[in-house]
Amino acid sequence: MKVDSAGLDVLSRGECLELLSSTPIGRIVFTDRALPAVQPVIFCLDGEDIVIRTDAGSKLAAATRDTIVAFESDEFDPRTHAGWSVTAVGHARGVHDTAEIDRLSALPLAAWVPGEQDHFIVLSTQQLSGRRLRP
Secondary structure, three states: OEEEEOEEEEEHHHHHHHHHHHOEEEEEEEEEOOOOEEEEEEEEOOOOEHHHHHHHHOOOHHHHHEEEEEEEEEEEEEEEEEEEEEEEEEEEOOOOOHHHHHHHOOOOOOOOOOOOEEEEEEEOOEEEEEEEEEE
């Protein structure tokens, strides 16, 4: 296992994808009116792509039209001081193709908030990196 300069385990792409598939919550980093914005989201993986479901009229849907974004998910145990963090950077796109919307609608991606969640954002994981902190 490769270790970085801080003593954290460097995760492979496969390990990063496995960890991302183990948790439903992450944070997307995007630009909103020329300023950085971070929003927690419910997500799931579709192959190596990150899929987010949101309202078509949301700030997130408007801000992630064919742009580069960052995404982060993690899990830490404050008691044992163990955990991991995975970061992805890639192209985000809104989904407009009816067949793709139907396919993505079948993913295990339930909304946690009320309202219409009829818009999908797909983030390609062009850059993927992760670290693990062991107790």
